[in-house]
Amino acid sequence: MIRVVWRQQRAQLITMLAVFVVGAAALLAVRASMVSYLDGHALGNCVAIGIRADGGCGNDVVQSFQDIWFDRMKVGQLFVLALPVLVGLFGGAPLFARELEQGTHVLAFTQSVSRIRWMSSKIAVAAAPALVVVVALQLLVEWWVGAAGKIGPLASGPYFYATFGTSGLAPVAYTLFAFSLGMFVGAASRRTLVAMTVTLAVTVVLRYALSSLQKFLVSAQRIVSDDPSVSKVEPGSLTVFGGYLDANGNVVPNANSAVMNCGSKGDAPVTDTATCYRDHGLVKWFADVVPAEAAGTVHLVEAAIYLGLAVVLVLATGWAVRRQA
Amino acid sequence: MxxxxxxxxxxxxxxxxxxxxxxxxxxxxxxxxxxxxxxxxxxxxxxxxxxxxxxxxxxxxxxxxxxxxxxxxxxxxxxxxxxxxxxxxxxxxxxxxxxxxxxxxxxxxxxxxxxxxxxxxxxxxxxxxxxxxxxxxxxxxxxxxxxxxxxxxxxxxxxxxxxxxxxxxxxxxxxxxxxxxxxxxxxxxxxxxxxxxxxxxxxxxGQVRLNGDVEDVLAEHRVLVGPRDDESAVSGVVVSASRAERQATLLVRGADPVPAGWVADRPDLESLVVGYLRAARERAAARR
Incomplete structure (x- = not known):
C-alpha cells in the first residue's frame, strides 16, 4: 500500500526534495558568507556580547553588519514561517480532494484494502517527508541566525515573531495543523481549490490570532520595583500589564495624572522623581511579564493548541473519507 | 436451493x-x-x-x-x-x-x-x-x-x-x-x-418491477394487437399501450387466454424492456 501511495505522490515528493536541496544549499552558502564577514570584520566578540560600547561593539561597528545581514536573516526566518502554509496548500489540500475530484478513490475503495488503511498510508507518505524537510530547513535557518548571536534577530528575544515561529516546536506544530486542515477541507469539500483557499485563509488568521494572544498563553509573573520611578523589565520578555502599586500593594487605577504631576514643569525640574511619585500615592512600580526563560513553556502551550486541532482534523478527515461514495 | x-x-x-x-x-x-x-x-x-x-x-x-x-x-x-x-x-x-x-x-x-x-x-x-x-x-x-x-x-x-x-x-x-x-x-x-x-x-x-429468468419473463408477457374499441376483453395487466386510430398494440402481463379478434405474439427482450420504460416515462409525465 505504501508503495502504491508513494508512486501516486511521486511528483510532489520530488518537487519537495528539489525545494529542500535548493533551499539547503542556499542556506549553507549564505551562512558561510556571513561567517566570513564576521571573521573578516573581527565581530566574533560582538556576537557573544551584543551591542556594547565598552567591548568595541558600538552601534557604528554593529550597524554596518546589520545593514547587510539583518534583513537577510529575517527573510530566512520568514521562509521557515511560510513552509507550513505551503505544506498545507500543496501537500494537505490535494491529498484527498484530487482523488475525489477525479473519482480515482473508487479504485482503492473497490479493492480489499480498508479505507482507514488507505487513508493512513496516504497521510503517512505525504506528511512524514514534509515534516522532515520543514525541520531540516528550520534547523539550518536556526544555525545561520545563531551564528549572528546577539547582533542578529536573536537580540530581540525569543518572542520576536520571526524568531518564535521558527524555533522550538513551532514549525512542526504549524505544519501538522496546516496539513490536516488542508486534508480535512479537501476530503469534506471534494474540491482542491476550495481546500487550498480555506487552508490559506484559516491558517493565516489563526496564526495571527494566536500570536497576538501569545502573552496570555502562560501565567505572567509580577515583578516589583521598590523605586517607583525605575522600571525593571528585562529585555526580551513580554509585558502583559504594568503600572503602580499603593502602600497596601493594590494596583493604582489611574496613575497617569500622578505621573504627569511629577514631570518637568517649565524651569523647575523635579529632582527626586521617586519621592514625588510616593507623595502622589505611587509607592511601587510593577509589571506582569512573561520572562524570556518561559519561552519553552509558551512554545509547548502553543504547540499543544495546534496539535490538538490537528488531531481533531485528522479524526474529522477519517469521518469524511468513510462517508465518501 | x-x-x-x-x-x-x-x-x-x-x-x-x-x-x-x-x-x-x-x-x-x-x-x-x-x-x-x-x-x-x-x-x-x-x-x-x-x-x-x-x-x-x-x-x-x-x-x-x-x-x-x-x-x-x-x-x-x-x-x-x-x-x-x-x-x-x-x-x-x-x-x-x-x-x-x-x-x-x-x-x-x-x-x-x-x-x-x-x-x-x-x-x-x-x-x-x-x-x-x-x-x-x-x-x-x-x-x-x-x-x-x-x-x-x-x-x-x-x-x-x-x-x-x-x-x-x-x-x-x-x-x-x-x-x-x-x-x-x-x-x-x-x-x-x-x-x-x-x-x-x-x-x-427505485423499485424492482421484474426479476426472473429471461425465458420465464418473456413467456409471461404477450404483445397483443387488436381492435381499439375492444380493449376490455383483454385479461391480465396492461404494461404499456400504443394506440392507432382503430388498432391498439398492448404489452400485457399474464394475458391468457387471448381474446377473440386479437393477435398475440411473444415479445423479445428489447420490446419488453422498451414497453416498461415507455410506461415509466408516461407515468412520470402524467405526474408533472
Missing part, C-alpha cells in the same frame, strides 16, 4: 429527498448473467454501488452469498465502475501492481490473460493515453484479477465502438464459462444484453 448470489431486503438509499432506491427486496440466483435495466436515474448505479459497499444503505440490507455488505468491498465481489477509475499518470503495468498490492486474493496470470485477449494492451502505455476500449479492458482485467464470485459491471459497454463492445462481452462470457461467475450488468444496449443475459432485473423509479 442454494443461497442466492445477491440478496436485498428492504434496501433503500435516499440522497436528501431523492429516493434512488426505495424498499427493494429481491434475490438473484448464482451463476447467471443478469441484465440490470431501467430508465436513466432509476437507481441502477445506486444498486451496484450498494452491492459493492461503496455507499451504505439508508435502510435495509444487501448481502452477497449470505454475508451482509456494509461500508466496504465484499471479498467475493468485483466492481467495474462506470467512469473506469484508474490512476491517469500510471502505466498499465504500474496500475496492475498497485491494484495487486491492494488485494489479498489476487491472480496476476488472470489479469495478464485478460489483457492479452483481443488486440492486447501495451503494459508500458500511460493510462491517460489509452483508448476508451483499452481502459475498459484494463478495468475489467483488474476486476477479474480479484477472482470474484460476483462481478458487478456498471455500463460496461458505454463509450465502446461495436467491435470493442462485442469483444468486451466476449471477455465477460469467457469468465462466466471458465469460473461460473455471477454477473450483474447494467446497460442500455438491449440488443447486446439479449445475446448474453439469461436473467432480468428491471428497476424503475
Amino acid at each position: 442454494s443461497t442466492p448470489a445477491l440478496c436485498a431486503a428492504g434496501l433503500s438509499k435516499h440522497f436528501g429527498r431523492v429516493r434512488a432506491l426505495d424498499d427493494c427486496t429481491f434475490d438473484l440466483p448464482e451463476g447467471r448473467v443478469i441484465a440490470l435495466v431501467g430508465p436513466n436515474g432509476a437507481g441502477k448505479s445506486t444498486l451496484l454501488s450498494l452491492a459493492s459497499g461503496l455507499i451504505r444503505p439508508t435502510a435495509g440490507s444487501i448481502s452477497v452469498h449470505g454475508t451482509p455488505v456494509r461500508g466496504r468491498m465484499h471479498p467475493d465481489v468485483a466492481y467495474l465502475a462506470q467512469n473506469r477509475p484508474l490512476y491517469p499518470d500510471f502505466t498499465v503495468r504500474e496500475v496492475i501492481q498497485a491494484v495487486g498490492a491492494m488485494n489479498e486474493r489476487w491472480s496476476q496470470p488472470r489479469v495478464e490473460e485478460v489483457l492479452d485477449m483481443l488486440a492486447g494492451v501495451d503494459r508500458d502505455a500511460k493510462v491517460r493515453a489509452l483508448s476508451a476500449g483499452a481502459r475498459t479492458q484494463v478495468a475489467i482485467a483488474l476486476a477479474l484479477g480479484r477472482l470474484p464470485k460476483v462481478l458487478l459491471l456498471d455500463e460496461p459497454l458505454s463509450d465502446l465502438d461495436p467491435l470493442a463492445r462485442d469483444e468486451t462481452l466476449r471477455i465477460v462470457m469467457t469468465e462466466v464459462a471458465d469460473r461460473g461467475t455471477t454477473v450483474l450488468m447494467s446497460s442500455h444496449l438491449l440488443s447486446d444484453l439479449s445475446e448474453v443475459c439469461d436473467h432480468l432485473l428491471l428497476v424503475v423509479e
Whole structure:
C-alpha cells in the first residue's frame, strides 16, 4: 500500500526534495558568507556580547553588519514561517480532494484494502517527508541566525515573531495543523481549490490570532520595583500589564495624572522623581511579564493548541473519507 | 436451493429527498448473467454501488452469498465502475501492481490473460493515453484479477465502438464459462444484453418491477394487437399501450387466454424492456 501511495505522490515528493536541496544549499552558502564577514570584520566578540560600547561593539561597528545581514536573516526566518502554509496548500489540500475530484478513490475503495488503511498510508507518505524537510530547513535557518548571536534577530528575544515561529516546536506544530486542515477541507469539500483557499485563509488568521494572544498563553509573573520611578523589565520578555502599586500593594487605577504631576514643569525640574511619585500615592512600580526563560513553556502551550486541532482534523478527515461514495 | 448470489431486503438509499432506491427486496440466483435495466436515474448505479459497499444503505440490507455488505468491498465481489477509475499518470503495468498490492486474493496470470485477449494492451502505455476500449479492458482485467464470485459491471459497454463492445462481452462470457461467475450488468444496449443475459432485473423509479429468468419473463408477457374499441376483453395487466386510430398494440402481463379478434405474439427482450420504460416515462409525465 505504501508503495502504491508513494508512486501516486511521486511528483510532489520530488518537487519537495528539489525545494529542500535548493533551499539547503542556499542556506549553507549564505551562512558561510556571513561567517566570513564576521571573521573578516573581527565581530566574533560582538556576537557573544551584543551591542556594547565598552567591548568595541558600538552601534557604528554593529550597524554596518546589520545593514547587510539583518534583513537577510529575517527573510530566512520568514521562509521557515511560510513552509507550513505551503505544506498545507500543496501537500494537505490535494491529498484527498484530487482523488475525489477525479473519482480515482473508487479504485482503492473497490479493492480489499480498508479505507482507514488507505487513508493512513496516504497521510503517512505525504506528511512524514514534509515534516522532515520543514525541520531540516528550520534547523539550518536556526544555525545561520545563531551564528549572528546577539547582533542578529536573536537580540530581540525569543518572542520576536520571526524568531518564535521558527524555533522550538513551532514549525512542526504549524505544519501538522496546516496539513490536516488542508486534508480535512479537501476530503469534506471534494474540491482542491476550495481546500487550498480555506487552508490559506484559516491558517493565516489563526496564526495571527494566536500570536497576538501569545502573552496570555502562560501565567505572567509580577515583578516589583521598590523605586517607583525605575522600571525593571528585562529585555526580551513580554509585558502583559504594568503600572503602580499603593502602600497596601493594590494596583493604582489611574496613575497617569500622578505621573504627569511629577514631570518637568517649565524651569523647575523635579529632582527626586521617586519621592514625588510616593507623595502622589505611587509607592511601587510593577509589571506582569512573561520572562524570556518561559519561552519553552509558551512554545509547548502553543504547540499543544495546534496539535490538538490537528488531531481533531485528522479524526474529522477519517469521518469524511468513510462517508465518501 | 442454494443461497442466492445477491440478496436485498428492504434496501433503500435516499440522497436528501431523492429516493434512488426505495424498499427493494429481491434475490438473484448464482451463476447467471443478469441484465440490470431501467430508465436513466432509476437507481441502477445506486444498486451496484450498494452491492459493492461503496455507499451504505439508508435502510435495509444487501448481502452477497449470505454475508451482509456494509461500508466496504465484499471479498467475493468485483466492481467495474462506470467512469473506469484508474490512476491517469500510471502505466498499465504500474496500475496492475498497485491494484495487486491492494488485494489479498489476487491472480496476476488472470489479469495478464485478460489483457492479452483481443488486440492486447501495451503494459508500458500511460493510462491517460489509452483508448476508451483499452481502459475498459484494463478495468475489467483488474476486476477479474480479484477472482470474484460476483462481478458487478456498471455500463460496461458505454463509450465502446461495436467491435470493442462485442469483444468486451466476449471477455465477460469467457469468465462466466471458465469460473461460473455471477454477473450483474447494467446497460442500455438491449440488443447486446439479449445475446448474453439469461436473467432480468428491471428497476424503475427505485423499485424492482421484474426479476426472473429471461425465458420465464418473456413467456409471461404477450404483445397483443387488436381492435381499439375492444380493449376490455383483454385479461391480465396492461404494461404499456400504443394506440392507432382503430388498432391498439398492448404489452400485457399474464394475458391468457387471448381474446377473440386479437393477435398475440411473444415479445423479445428489447420490446419488453422498451414497453416498461415507455410506461415509466408516461407515468412520470402524467405526474408533472
